Amino acid sequence: MQVKVAIGTIAFMLTMIVLGYAALREPARLDESTGAFVGRSIETGGQIFDANCATCHGVNGQAEECYDAGSGEAIPCKGLPLNSYFLVCGEPSQRIVDLGWEGTKFQYIERTVSSGRSGTLMPAWLDQFGGPLRPDQIKNVTLFILNWGDEEFCAQEPSSFAWPDTVDEFMAMDDVQAGDPEAGADVYLNLGCNACHGMPDQEGSNAVGPWLGDIAETGATRVEGQSAMEYVYHSILDPNAFIAPDCPTGPCTDPSLMPGDFAFRMSTNPQDMADILSYLMGE
Ligand code: HEC
Ligand code: HEC
Secondary structure (H helix, E strand, C coil), X not given: CHHHHHHHHHHXXXXXXXXXXXXXXXXXXXXXXXXXXXXXXXXXXXXXXXXXCHHHHXXXXXXXXXXXXXXXXXXXXXXXXXXXXXXXXXXXXXXHHHHCCCCCHHHHHHHHHHHCCXXXXXXXCEHHHCCCECHHHHHHHHHHHHCCCCHHHHHCCCCCCCCCCCHHHHHCCCCCCCCCHHHHHHHHHXXXXXXXXXXXXXXCCCCCCCCCCCHHHHHHHCCCCCCXXXXXXXXXXXXXXXXXXXXXXXXXXXXXXCCXXXXXXXXXXXXXXXXXXXXXXCX
16 A cells, blocks of 8 residues: 555656656747747748849848849949948947937838838838738848847947048048049949939939039038038038938938948948048049
């Protein structure tokens, strides 16, 4: 009798241990399956990106290398870089703070992709707004974009060249040569200024920001005491320092729609600044 009780007790305890272990494992198993689910979403999102977005936002979302979807020929990138520290790192990320967006970066990207950006080349993608993608596909591509901001990528904030306070001091630096307007025209396209400002030699070609074809004159009238060149230098480094009055769709919004990361993006080659200034000053 006593033996039976003992066996019963041991069996009961063993059952509890097995059940308890299974219960403890349960959250871990759930995590693994959500992980796998997110992994699949990102993978699908990557396919959606390559098929629909890379023509404008570039291979790997870097807006550096773009190919025509039909012919496969290399073309200039028309979209902004999305694989960018300022868009995908931190919550809220710097881009979202600069735009005064109230919400998460996920919501910002999901919304922008869904409804597009009117007045720009960025189309609406959600079926409900006439686009080709379902809500779950928009979510997948959003997860894919945010996945660029992994721990390693976000661990190091890009460091900026120490831009001097005035354009004269900048131009006087030992490493900076007199600007080359032809090289400046390439920089203008490579950095995607044309996506918003159009081409300086085509009045009215601007979609989002002011036309820059006459900035050599109007620039001198913006901020008391600043020459046109000084003004453009500061406009590029810190778009919110002064908000231009007129944008193609009405008064320019504050905060500025212009990305605030050119100070970083031009850090790898500050000569680009001298070149783009000479291009815009029509020298
Ligand atoms: C025809 C060119 C084009 C295509 C194709 C395109 N975009 Fe864009 N996209 C743009 C342009 C131009 C902008 C900048 C809009 C502006 O001036 O505010 C932009 C902006 C964005 C932004 C906001 C970036 C920021 O920093 O504010 C996101 C996110 C984005 N696009 C995602 C996508 C995704 C995802 C796809 C594919 C489903 C896509 N885009 C396809 C041209 C394009
Ligand atoms: C995503 C759109 C966008 C891109 C890309 C962009 N800008 Fe802008 N930019 C704007 C908007 C909107 C304004 C007006 C609001 C303001 O003053 O910041 C502006 C303002 C300016 C001004 C002041 C214009 C005036 O009439 O006072 C200059 C100069 C300028 N941008 C130069 C550039 C250059 C150079 C580039 C590329 C390196 C660039 N922008 C890229 C949107 C953009």
